[in-house]
Amino acid sequence: MLQQVNGHSSGSVAQNLPLLREGLQEFLGGDTPLHQLDDLTKVNPVTLETVLRCLQARYMADKFYTNAGCTLVALNPFKPVPPLYTPELMREYHAASQPQKLKPHIFTVGEQSYRNVKSLIEPVNQSIVVSGESGAGKTWTSRCLMKFYAVVAASPASWESHKIAERIEQRILNSNPVMEAFGNACTLRNNNSSRFGKFIQLQMNSAQQMTGAAVQTYLLEKTRVACQATNERNFHIFYQICKGASEDERLQWHLPEGAVFSWLPNPEKTLEEDCFEVTREAMLHLGIDTPTQSNIFKVRRKVIPLNMQQR
Numbered sequence: 001m002l003q004q005v006n007g008h009s010s011g012s013v014a015q016n017l018p019l020l021r022e023g024l025q026e027f028l029g030g031d032t033p034l035h036q037l038d039d040l041t042k043v044n045p046v047t048l049e050t051v052l053r054c055l056q057a058r059y060m061a062d063k064f065y066t067n068a069g070c071t072l073v074a075l076n077p078f079k080p081v082p083p084l085y086t087p088e089l090m091r092e093y094h095a096a097s098q099p100q101k102l103k104p105h106i107f108t109v110g111e112q113s114y115r116n117v118k119s120l121i122e123p124v125n126q127s128i129v130v131s132g133e134s135g136a137g138k139t140w141t142s143r144c145l146m147k148f149y150a151v152v153a154a155s156p157a158s159w160e161s162h163k164i165a166e167r168i169e170q171r172i173l174n175s176n177p178v179m180e181a182f183g184n185a186c187t188l189r190n191n192n193s194s195r196f197g198k199f200i201q202l203q204m205n206s207a208q209q210m211t212g213a214a215v216q217t218y219l220l221e222k223t224r225v226a227c228q229a230t231n232e233r234n235f236h237i238f239y240q241i242c243k244g245a246s247e248d249e250r251l252q253w254h255l256p257e258g259a260v261f262s263w264l265p266n267p268e269k270t271l272e273e274d275c276f277e278v279t280r281e282a283m284l285h286l287g288i289d290t291p292t293q294s295n296i297f298k299v300r301r302k303v304i305p306l307n308m309q310q311r
């Protein structure tokens with residue numbers, strides 16, 4: 001797309017350079033401030049510069065979502081923006097007669113897919129592809145979508161079914177900390193980088209209420225357990241265990257207090273992801289009881305920590 005300018009192929013760009021520059025000046029100096037362009041299809045001429053300038057202007061104005069036709073471009077704000085993700089806003093997008101007319105948002109994408117399922121006589125599965133480079137915000141965006149569906153697709157009629165829906169909702173949200181503890185690690189680009197791909201399936205009944213979820217994972221970077229790049233870390237779960245195990249558990253799991261392990265580099269980095277309690281709590285909600293958890297966390301072979309070997 002970016003190789004074509006005003007309908008001409010890149011071969012004729014040189015001849016049209018003055019025209020292009022003129023168009024560029026006109027666009028950049030036009031009446032509409034760039035941050036107000038909420039759809040990249042309105043950018044003209046379509047060049048790398050105009051698209052990036054538009055996204056930059058929107059980013060500076062705290063507008064992190066921009067449409068590009070039927071695709072949504074999400075910029076990572078790299079700061080918390082709580083008002084952008086409130087349940088009230090979710091309901092606003094859900095209740096809107098034409099959500100696509102509201103400001104670009106991941107909730108528009110979520111709602112559109114939800115309506116596509118709902119509106120059809122014979123429901124058709126809907127897929128949302130979240131892609132981008134490491135640290136772009138894919139995990140964040142998927143979490144947002146799951147929260148969105150947990151809110152909008154869980155309003156059943158009876159108290160009993162309400163309780164069931166609430167449990168499913170809680171389980172869906174609790175799958176995130178567990179998957180992230182076991183499959184995410186701190187890398188140079190992202191403190192909470194997913195080292196695996198995932199296909200998340202949310203299941204609904206004929207009344208479009210959430211009835212379950214399934215997650216398929218693939219391509220887990222298993223080699224990270226034994227080998228990590230300089231300044232990167234192993235999977236979060238190992239640090240969580242080392243930092244969060246109780247005294248009894250340390251004895252049981254052969255993890256002396258203050259032990260240093262060569263396969264756990266950079267333990268001094270304190271990350272919010274290092275919270276063992278959150279993982280355990282989430283596992284409990286998923287139906288993994290404490291004895292089963294203990295079996296998972298147990299280090300079966302006696303591991304001699306580095307600093308103990310020197311003594």
Ligand SMILES: Nc1ncnc2c1ncn2[C@@H]1O[C@H](COP(=O)(O)OP(=O)(O)OP(=O)(O)O)[C@@H](O)[C@H]1O
Nearest residue numbers: 076078079080134135136137138139140190193194
């Ligand atoms: N919409 C957002 N609002 C606030 N912070 C965000 C948002 N999106 C991303 N972030 C921040 O950026 C960090 C990286 O995002 P995330 O982990 O989702 O990237 P990713 O694309 O999944 O990366 P990887 O491919 O390495 O797993 C998050 O931990 C979070 O701090």
